[in-house]
Amino acid sequence: MSTRDHAGRADRARRPAPWVRTRLRAAPSAVLLGAALAFGLVLLAAALPRALDRGADSALRAYLRDAGPAATSLLASAPARPGQDSPQSLDTALATLRSRVGSAFRLDPSGPVHGARALHPRSLSNPELARPETVPPQLGLYFLPAAGDHVRLVEGQWPAGGTADGPIPVALAAEAAETLGARVGSVLVAPSSVGVPLRAEVVGLYRAGDPTEDYWTGLSCLTEACLSLTNVRPAESFWTTAGLVGPESVGRLLDWGVRAEAFWRLPLDPDGMRADRLAGTGAELASFVTGPQAAELASATGRSELRIASDLPDLLTRAQARRFAAAPLTAVGPAGVAGVALVVLCLAAGLTADRRAGELHLLRARGGSRAGILGRLLGEGAVTVLPAAAAATLLAFVLLPTPRWTAALLGALATTLLALLALPVRAAVLLAAPRQAGGRRRAVAELAVLAATVAAVTEVRRRGVAPPGEGLDPLLVAAPLLLALTGALLLARLQPVLVGVLARAAGRRPGAIGFLGLARAARGAGARPGTPVLPLLALLLAVTTAGFGATVLDAVGHSRLRVARLAVGGDAAVAAPVRGTLPEAFTRAAAGLPGVRTATALWTDDDIALPAAAGRDRATVVVADPAGYAELARTVGRGRFDPALLAGAAPGAPVPALVSADLAGALGPAAFPLRLAGGTEFLATVAGVVDGTPARPNATRALIVLPAGPTALKVPAVGLPNRWYATGSVADERLRALVRDTVAPPEPAAGARPAAVRAQAGPTVLTSAAMTAEFGADPLQHSAGRLFQASVAGAAGLALLAVLLTLVRAAPERAALLARLRTMGLRPRQGLALILAETLPQTLVAAAGGMLLALAAVALLGPAVDLTSLVGAAVPAGLRPAALPVLTQALGLAALVSAGVLAEAAVTGRRQITTELRAGDSR
Structure with missing residues (x-):
C-alpha cells in the first residue's frame, strides 16, 4: 500500500462525520x-x-343555475325596423354580439336564442275557439330562425310565403291547437282598431322535443296554451298562446303586435364564474348593460336603439x-x-x-x-x-x-x-x-x-359583524x-x-x-x-x-x-284547487297518517267584502274548529289565541270572531254583518285580536277567524273545507299519494278540451320537511x-x-x-x-x-x-x-x-x- 493511500485514510479518519446524516x-x-x-x-x-375556494365556487355556480337561464343571460333588444329587418340582418347582429360578449365571458353551450316578436298578443274573435269563461283567447307571433332544431312538424307544413293582404301563415304547437280547438287550415281572426281585422292561417302543427329545454325560456306559451287571468275584478280566466311565422312574415309582426322588436338572448355559462372575481365580473357586466360596452354594441350592430338588460349584476351582488x-x-x-x-x-x-x-x-x-x-x-x-x-x-x-x-x-x-x-x-x-x-x-x-x-x-x-361587502370579519373569527x-x-x-x-x-x-x-x-x-x-x-x-x-x-x-313551518302553515298542508273543496275521505284518512300529531281542516277565502265601518274593502276569512286551529297556531307560532274566545255562541246570537288589530279598532264592540260563500248575511262580533294566521303566512289583508260550528249553521258551504293542516313528522310522499287517491281532479272549465283540463291546477301539497330540505340544498x-x-x-x-x-x-x-x-x-x-x-x-x-x-x-x-x-x-x-x-x-x-x-x-x-x-x- 502506498504512502498516499495511508495519508488519505488518515485524513478521512480525522474528518468530522456529517452532522445532519x-x-x-x-x-x-x-x-x-x-x-x-x-x-x-x-x-x-x-x-x-x-x-x-371550491365550496365558494360551487355555491356560486349552483346559485346562478338555480336562478335559471333567463336570469343568467344578456338580453339585447331593439325596435323593429319596417322594411329593413330580415333573417340575414338578425343573424349578422347575433354574430356581432357573440363576438363581443364571448370575448369577455364564457357563453353557455346551450347557445343563444334570437329572432323577432310582436310585443302585444291579439284577442281572437273566432267563436269556435275555447273560452274557459267569457274572455276570448289571445295569440302572439314569433319568428325564430333556429326553432326547427328544437321542434318537429307533426302536421301540415312550415309557414312560408303569404301575400301582403292575405292571412299570415303561422305554425302552432299541437298541444295549444288542441286546447284552443284550432286545426290546420283554421283562419284566426283578430279585431283591429282600424276596422280591418287581422288574420292568421294555421298551416302547420309542431311539437317541441323538450318543452323544458333552456331554449324556450322567456318564449311565452310557444309550446302549449297558457291559462291566464284578467286584471279586473272579479278575475276571469282565458287562454293565450303564440305561433311561429316564416321569414317572409317578419315585417308583418309590427302590424299584428302594434309594436315589434328584434331580440337576442346570450346565456352566460355559470360554470365560468368564480367567487373571487365577483366584483370584477359585476363591473364588466354593468358595462355591457349601461356602460361603454353597451354603446359600442349599439354602434357595431347598426341599431342605435339597442338595449341590453340582465339580472346577472343583481344576482352577483346578492351572491x-x-x-x-x-x-x-x-x-x-x-x-x-x-x-x-x-x-x-x-x-x-x-x-x-x-x-x-x-x-x-x-x-x-x-x-x-x-x-x-x-x-x-x-x-x-x-x-x-x-x-x-x-x-x-x-x-x-x-x-x-x-x-x-x-x-x-x-x-x-x-x-x-x-x-x-x-x-x-x-x-x-x-x-x-x-x-x-x-x-x-x-x-x-x-x-x-x-x-x-x-x-x-x-x-x-x-x-356587530362587519357590514356586507367588507369580507371576512377578523374579530368575529378571533x-x-x-x-x-x-x-x-x-x-x-x-x-x-x-x-x-x-x-x-x-x-x-x-x-x-x-x-x-x-x-x-x-x-x-x-x-x-x-x-x-x-x-x-x-x-x-x-x-x-x-x-x-x-x-x-x-x-x-x-x-x-321554523321558517318552513311559517311558510307551509304547519308541518303539512293541502290546499284544494281554485273553487274546490277537500272531501271528507281525505281529511279522515290524512288525520290517521303515521307521524301526524294534530290535524285540522278549515275553510278560507281571501276576497270577503267588509262593511263600510271596517275601513277596509276586503278581508281574509278563516273558518276552523277552535281547538284544532289554536293548537296549529301555537305550534307554528303565528296567530296564537285562547280557543275559549270562540266558544259559547248561543243560537241566534252573533258569531264570535277573532280579528286583526286594524279591524278591531274600526269595528268596535258592535256586531257587524258578513256574507260568506254566497250564503245569507249573518252577524258577527269581535271576541279577540290575533296577529295573523298560519293559513296565510304572507297575507297583508285584514283577517277574521270564525268558529266552524256556529258559522256552518248559518252558511252550510263553509262546512266543506278547502284547506287541511297538520303538525308532526308527516312523510311528503305518503301525503301526496293519499291526495292522488282521495282528492278528485278539478272539474273542467266551461268549453275546455282535454288538454285544457290537464293544464288546470290540482291540489297543492306542502310539507315543512320538504321545504327544510329545499332550504338546506x-x-x-x-x-x-x-x-x-x-x-x-x-x-x-x-x-x-x-x-x-x-x-x-x-x-x-x-x-x-x-x-x-x-x-x-x-x-x-x-x-x-x-x-x-x-x-x-x-x-x-x-x-x-x-x-x-x-x-x-x-x-x-x-x-x-x-x-x-x-x-x-x-x-x-x-x-x-x-x-x-x-x-x-x-x-x-x-x-x-x-x-x-x-x-x-x-x-x-x-x-x-x-x-x-x-x-x-x-x-
Missing part, C-alpha cells in the same frame, strides 16, 4: 414522526383554503353578500384547527428539545456557539420537513383542483416555516441564560391576553380563539388548586393510588414550567370551536324548520357544514395528538416512578390506575372548561351572528346558547382523548416499567 441515522423513528407531523399539518394548511355573510361562520372552524396545529408544533418542538437537552448543553459546553448549534438544528429540520411539506402541498393541489393557489401556497409556506423554526426557537430558549422575574412576565402576558379578549368581544358586541386562550390561562392557574382539593379528599380515603396520581397531576409532574398551558389550550380550542360551530349548525336547523350551506365537520375532526385529532405528546414528554419520569413503586409491591393494574389518575383530570377539566367557554362564546358573540345566509331564508339576527350540541361535542372529544390516554397507558406503560426495571434508574 449522523443525527438522522441516530433517531430514525423521531425523524419519521417529525416528517409525518409536518406532512399532516402542511396538508391541512394547503387543503383548507382550496376547500373553501357576494351571501358569501361575505357566511365567511365569518365558515372561518371559525379552520381558525380553531390552525390554533391547535400551532400548539401541537410547539409541543413537538418542546418534546424534541427536552429529549436532546443533554446533547445541546454538552455541545455548548465544548465551545459550540448558539448560532452554530441552531444552524445545525435548522439543517436537520430542512432535510426532514421540506420534502414532507413539498409532498403535502403537491397532494393538496392534486386532490383539490381550483384555479386559485395563492392562499393555499401561503398557508403551506407559513406552516412549513413554523415547522422548521419550532425546534431551533425552543432550543434557543433552552440554551439561553436563565432570567429572573419569570412569574412577573407571565402575569403581564396573561393580562395582555385578557385585555385583548375583552376588547375583541366588546367591539364585536358593540358594532374572538372565540381569544376566549379559549384566556380560558386555558385561567384553567392553568386553577387546575392545580382544583385537583389539589381532589387529592386531599382522596388522601382521606383508604388506598394511596388515587391520592398519589391526583397529587402528581396537581403538581404538573413531568412538565416543564409553563408547558401545562399548551395541552390545555389545544383541548380548549378544539372544544370551544367545535361547540361554537355545533351551536351554529343546530340553530340553522331549527331556524330552517344550497351548496353554500353544504360547504359550510362539511368544512365544519372536517374542522372538528382535524381539531379533535390534533388535540388528541397534543395530549399524547404531553404523555410522551412525561413518560420517562413516570416510568421511573412506577419502577420504584413496582419494587415496593405495586401491581400492574394499580400502575394503570395511577397513570389514569394523573392524566385524566386535565382532560376532564379541559372538556368542562371548553364547554363553558363555548357557551360563553355563543352568549357573548351570538347577538352579532346573522344566520340568514346559512338558513336559506331571512331570519332574525342572533344566536342563542344551546347546551345539547355543545355538550355532545365536549363529551365526544373528552371520550376520544380519554380513550387515547387509556390506550397509551395500557400499551406503553408496562413496556416502560419493564425497561426501567431491567436497566436500572440512572436519574
